[in-house]
Structure formats: C-alpha cells, structure tokens
C-alpha cells in the first residue's frame with residue numbers, strides 16, 4: 001500500500017481537485033484506492049457529494065485514537081461515494097482535533113498508526129491536505145510515503161514553497177522515508193509569460209521532480225464538483241479528464257521508478 | 259481606528275491580493291492605513307517586497323506578549339514597504355505561535371490587546387488572515403470590528419462559507435460587536451453560468467451584504483505582487499486598479515452606514 005499526500009502551503013492551488021481526479025484515474029487503471037479528507041473545510045467530502053455530517057469521520061476516529069479506552073478504526077469510517085470512490089470523510093469539527101492533538105503525547109503519528117491498523121486492502125491511499133501548517137498537516141505527511149504538490153504558475157504560489165519545506169523537514173524527522181514525488185502545474189497556460197517564467201524557475205530548482213503533465217484550466221472540473229462526481233464520470237471527453245488521465249499515467253510510472 | 263479582517267476559510271480566493279489593494283486605495287483616498295500579515299505563509303509580506311525575515315514581526319511580538327517579563331510592541335514592528343504602505347510583517351515561524359497560543363490562558367485576545375496598546379495613529383487596520391481555522395485566525399477576528407470575505411463564484415468556495423461561520427461565531431463569543439461587512443467576488447466573469455448561479459445563491463442568503471463591486475480577473479494583479487507593489491503603483495491604468503478603486507469607495511461608504 002502506497003500512501004500519498006496531496007499538499008502545499010498555498011491555498012486554492014488545486015489540491016482537492018487533484019486528489020479526487022488522480023484517485024479516479026488510478027481506479028480506472030485497475031487499482032484499489034482510498035481517499036482521506038484531512039482538511040477541516042471538508043472540500044473533498046463536499047465535492048464527492050457528501051453533504052450531511054456523518055457519524056464516523058476522520059474526526060471521530062482521531063478522538064477515539066486519542067482517548068485511553070478506545071482505538072481509532074478507519075475501516076468503519078469508509079464511505080462509497082456517488083462516483084464509486086472510497087473515502088474517509090472529514091468534518092468541520094476536525095479543526096478542534098488540532099487543539100487536542102497539540103497537547104497530546106506523540107501526536108504527530110496518530111494518523112500513521114490508524115492507517116497501519118487498517119484491515120481493508122488498498123493499493124493506494126491518497127490524502128487531501130489543508131493549506132495551513134499545523135498538526136493535521138503534520139499527521140498526514142508523517143503517515144505518507146510521498147507528497148505530490150499541485151502548484152499554480154504565479155508569484156505567490158512559487159514563493160510559498162520555501163514555507164512548505166519547513167513542514168516537510170519537520171515531518172521527515174518523524175518519518176525518514178518521506179519523499180516529494182513531484183510538482184504538478186494546475187491551470188497552466190503557456191501563453192502567459194509569468195507562467196513560463198515560474199515553470200522555468202521551478203524546473204531550475206527541482207529538476208525532473210516537475211511533472212511534464214500540465215493540468216489546463218477547465219470549468220468542467222468545477223462543475224463535476226458541484227455534481228458530486230469525479231471528472232471521468234461527469235465529462236470523460238473534457239480537457240480535465242484527458243489531463244488527469246495523463247497525470248495518473250505519469251504518476252504511476254514515477255512510482256515504479258522511486 | 260477601524261479594524262478589518264480579510265478572511266474566509268477557502269484557500270486561494272484573493273484574501274492577500276484584496277488586503278494589499280484595498281489598503282492602497284484607501285490610502286490614496288487620504289486615510290492612514292496599517293496592514294497586518296497574520297498568515298504564517300507570509301504572502302502579504304512577500305507580495306510587498308519584503309524577502310528577508312525581519313527581526314521584529316507579528317511572531318516576535320506574540321512571543322513577547324505571551325511571555326511574563328515582556329509586552330508585545332506592535333509599533334516597533336511596523337515597516338514601510340516599497341510602495342509606501344505601512345505593514346507589520348509575518349514570519350514562517352508564526353506557525354509555531356499557533357501551538358504556543360493553544361496552551362495559553364486567554365490566548366484568543368492577545369492580538370486585540372496588542373493593537374489596543376499601539377501608540378501609532380491609523381484610521382484603518384487591515385489584517386490578512388490564513389485560510390485555516392485555528393488560534394491565528396481567531397485572534398485576528400477577535401481583534402476586528404468587521405470581516406470582509408473575498409469569494410470566487412465557484413462551488414467549493416460557496417460551500418466553504420458554512421465552515422467559516424463556525425469561526426465567526428466562536429470569535430463573536432469573545433468580541434460581541436464583530437460583524438461581517440460583506441462578500442466581494444474575485445475573478446468574477448458574468449459570461450460563466452456557474453459564476454452567475456453562485457452569485458445569485460449568495461445574494462439570496464446574504465442579501466445586500468454582497469458588494470456590488472466585482473473584481474475581474476487581471477494578470478497585472480499577480481505581476482504587481484512579483485514587483486512588490488500595490489496595483490496603483492504598478493499599473494494604475496489596469497482593470498485591477500479601477501476595480502479595487504471602486505471597491506474602496508463602496509467599502510468606505512458601507513463603513514459610514516454601519
């Protein structure tokens with residue numbers, strides 16, 4: 001089982017959209033994939049059509065894991081969404097876990113332990129991360145083998161990478177094998193000079209960690225979220241579907257080489 | 259002195275871009291404005307051309323305020339940026355304040371107290387907030403008179419409002435007079451059906467709290483950030499400059515009526 005966090009400190013860069021559609025493309029290629037929504041704003045959960053707060057969420061299982069009498073049980077929190085994806089949903093209450101985890105002993109490894117205890121059998125686990133540093137992000141990174149960083153080719157997202165590296169180094173002190181599998185450009189338009197300059201700067205610093213697949217801007221991706229579906233179920237003929245299909249192929253081939 | 263937080267739980271909706279350019283437009287109208295960067299990713303600080311970590315930041319003053327021997331002193335952390343704006347810069351270390359504040363007594367009101375102690379005289383203080391719930395966001399809201407919420411007319415930003423309302427209610431329990439001055443649409447394109455539908459839904463729920471000024475998509479706003487300037491110093495003839503000029507006029511007239 002390979003565990004991947006979709007993360008990055010900049011807000012609105014396409015983490016949730018990438019988590020959903022990369023997972024769906026990997027499932028379409030014949031793999032079993034579990035999604036985990038580790039963001040208290042629960043965007044992934046909402047974008048997969050789950051509107052009502054469920055009884056068992058990542059929040060309820062963190063609470064069990066932190067309490068002395070019980071254990072977290074992620075298997076019982078798994079939901080099958082409208083488009084057939086397997087998901088452990090988030091809850092807006094997850095923000096309160098941040099406060100509880102802060103004052104706990106060994107709080108960085110709670111999610112890692114709960115995933116290791118899971119009985120369900122998946123090829124990949126994909127975790128959608130919140131945009132800010134903190135215990136929820138640290139737990140997701142410590143539980144992961146790889147990090148995929150979606151990025152927009154603009155000045156502020158470029159600058160946010162160095163802040164993210166702090167979170168990466170901190171997580172690596174708890175999980176030495178954690179590695180960045182790469183950066184993927186979202187809403188990329190090569191006609192814009194700034195886009196080309198930012199791409200060149202990232203390639204300069206990170207070399208071949210920059211995926212050659214670029215995700216173009218495509219309104220169908222937002223519409224699919226409104227419909228509670230992944231892009232392949234919503235509009236398989238769209239640019240969004242072909243770009244995320246290509247991303248999954250590149251992702252799977254890079255995983256084999258790691 | 260009127261204190262306004264630019265906030266919202268969804269990432270990448272234009273909080274930092276709005277903080278900079280609304281402040282600059284209000285200064286151009288003859289007011290004295292102080293900007294505070296309360297986000298650990300320090301986007302506002304970077305977008306105003308401050309690349310090196312300074313000695314006195316919001317982080318250093320929170321630490322002084324939390325320690326027993328000293329007091330925070332925001333006046334000494336004020337920096338004048340390339341485009342003449344007054345700013346209390348952030349630091350990536352600010353993320354650590356979150357952990358310290360969590361376990362402190364009366365930690366929700368630290369920023370409010372530091373602002374009250376300030377000797378410098380401003381008409382407005384504008385605070386750029388982080389995208390995630392937590393002590394840094396709570397401190398900014400508790401210190402504020404009003405909240406302005408930038409929003410993109412898409413499904414996930416629309417859905418993120420209910421999560422933000424939790425943070426708002428929590429902050430109101432410490433600061434009863436806190437109020438939402440309104441919602442402003444960013445990168446609004448009335449040719450897109452989803453944009454029009456989301457606008458109609460927000461107007462339905464929040465009525466005249468929706469600003470009639472809409473900020474159009476304009477690459478010059480990102481270029482200005484790369485140059486470390488506000489849009490009026492970078493390209494006063496751009497759409498971005500005229501839209502933010504109009505936003506400031508609507509903002510000031512709404513403040514008078516509150």
Ligand SMILES: Nc1ncnc2c1ncn2[C@@H]1O[C@H](COP(=O)(O)OP(=O)(O)OP(=O)(O)O)[C@@H](O)[C@H]1O
Nearest residue numbers: 011012013014015016017131217218222268269412
């Ligand atoms: N390639 C794309 N083309 C068009 N719209 C997109 C694309 N990718 C994402 N979006 C839209 O941009 C917005 C932000 O994307 P998303 O929510 O995935 O970002 P995020 O990084 O998860 O944000 P947050 O920091 O709030 O978690 C969403 O409304 C989404 O529908």
Ligand SMILES: Nc1ncnc2c1ncn2[C@@H]1O[C@H](COP(=O)(O)OP(=O)(O)OP(=O)(O)O)[C@@H](O)[C@H]1O
Nearest residue numbers: 010011154269270271272273274275389475476480
């Ligand atoms: N009206 C606009 N037109 C074009 N680009 C814009 C506009 N407003 C913001 N941007 C760009 O979109 C990106 C996100 O904006 P910004 O950083 O202000 O959002 P934010 O809400 O502060 O994000 P975060 O959640 O990370 O704090 C930036 O690269 C910015 O330059």
Ligand SMILES: [Mg+2]
Nearest residue numbers: 015016039043
């Ligand atoms: Mg997200």
Ligand SMILES: [Mg+2]
Nearest residue numbers: 273274297301
């Ligand atoms: Mg910002």
